[in-house]
Amino acid sequence: MWTRRASTGELVGGPRPLGVGSGTQTPTPVIDAVADALGNPLSIRGSVAPGEVNAETIVAEFCRAMADLLGADPRGIVFGRSATQLTYDFSRILARTWRAGDEIVVSRLDHDANIRPWIQAAEPAGAQVRWADFDPVTGELPASAVGDLLTERTRLVAVTAASNLIGTRPAVAGMARLVHRAGALLFVDGVHYAAHEFVDVTDLGADFFVCSPYKFFGPHHGVLAARPELLETLNPDKLLPSADMVPERFELGTLPYEALAGTRAAVDFLAGLAAEGSRERRERLRSAFSLIARHEAVLRGRLETALSVMEGVTVHSRAADRTPTLLLTFDDRAAADAYGFLGRLGVHAPAGSFYAVEASRHLGLGDSGGLRLGLSPYSDTSDVDRLLAGLADFLKS
Incomplete structure (x- = not known):
């Protein structure tokens, strides 16, 4: 277990590290939360049987925890198998609105999970792909690298908030202002960023923000945050009797409640590293x-x-x-x-x-x-x- 040394603020204890780039080690409270979820009655979500109530509670607590972590609305938190899967899903949904001659912008700084899904979605729609290049000498990706590519045909810009390869944190907020001025959407890969930085999706200007809890002490899965009113405009393929409200319309099948419980515990673990106090x-x-x-x-x-x-x-x-x-x-x-x-x-x-x-x-x-x-x-x-x-x-x- 890791603790905070009062004299210096240093985090001490725990197992020897596996770098954040490859994923973090799992704290005992997260393991316990997973075990507790599986060790108690659990079933499809509902409001009658104990298992239904437990599942509903776990989902609600997960959404509130991730909303607190990201500065988002709990109604806009979408579960996914991975950040890659979520990006693929949303690239297909968004591409339905693209037409021949439309443009999307991707960055060479990014993990391929925020590049290839957009390229592959653009091709059948007839949309053009434009590349924002970073400086290979300095590693910098300025807002102008994206801004110079924007036109009235730009529909979406996909960019990382932090490079998982060289660590560069681009000026995402500055990019967002340019992207929105052009009438386009901004999809931000925050997988590496959320492991190190306090996230505020509103300040970043991200219309969509994806991350992976295994980078910050949680289980292996993905999370997407977006404004509920934006999600309401998107209609994914789904089963006829499945829920049509957001975020459920994007979450296919029964959720792995134990993973959601572990993620809530990971967020609480992170919050517990702060100085003592009764703050929110x-x-x-x-x-x-x-x-x-x-x-x-x-x-x-x-x-x-x-x-x-x-x-x-x-x-x-x-x-x-x-x-x-x-x-x-x-x-x-x-x-x-x-x-x-x-x-x-x-x-x-x-x-x-x-x-x-x-x-x-x-x-x-x-x-x-x-x-x-x-x-x-x-x-x-x-x-x-x-x-x-x-x-x-x-x-x-």
Whole structure:
């Protein structure tokens, strides 16, 4: 279990980390919530039998928790098997309104889950795909990179709030103002962003925002947040007798209630990292993410300072505003070799493009990418030092 050290605010304890990029370890309260959901009466949602009431309660608590985490309306929280599945589903729904000559904008900075669904949905509709390029030297994706592509035919812009490969946090709020001025919608991939930042979908200007709770201590599934009134305008394929209200019209079949219970517990766990007080959960989350950001910034500084003097190492994470995620390559060694070397030392630092294949290619790294170092709230200085020692040994080996 992780706790907050009162003297320094440092998060201490818990298992050795798996980087946020690959997913977080699961706290005991989340495991307990999953077990409790399965260990008590559970059935299709309703208001009569105990199992029905338990299921209804779990869903309502999940929606309120995710709404608090994202600054959204609980009625606009949609469950999905994964962020990828949700993006595919909504790309198909939205593409029904596209016509030949319409345009969508995608970014080379993104995970392929926020690129390929839109490209594949655009083709049968006859819509044109336009690409927003980031600067491969600085890693920056300014609002103007999107703004310069917008026309009266633009229907949707898909962009990440934080790159899972190099950590860049684009100016999403600035993009949103330009996108909305053009009369288009903004679909934001927040999977990597929500693991490190306090999210406010209204401030970001996201019409749709997707994330994955396994990045912030929860179970493996996806969540989409949107305004209920926007969701009301969309009509997905569904079974005739299934519910037609939102968000249920987008959630096919019976929900995995145990996963929803675990996600609610993960949000409560995050809120519990804040200083003591009786504030509302949303405000406790704001405090907790401020603590997390300071903690991760200190560790990132320690890591970057040491990497800057290591010969033969190139760090590709250079944007001024970025998450504690570093992509490395080596002058005369393969990143995959470093991955294997560090793994044998008990350090999890994987190699690859991590599905951000367009970003990897744009950086000149092809499909092989590099070595990704990811920090999490429970990482500490000993983890960073162990990683650095392993890299030094790898470079000498």
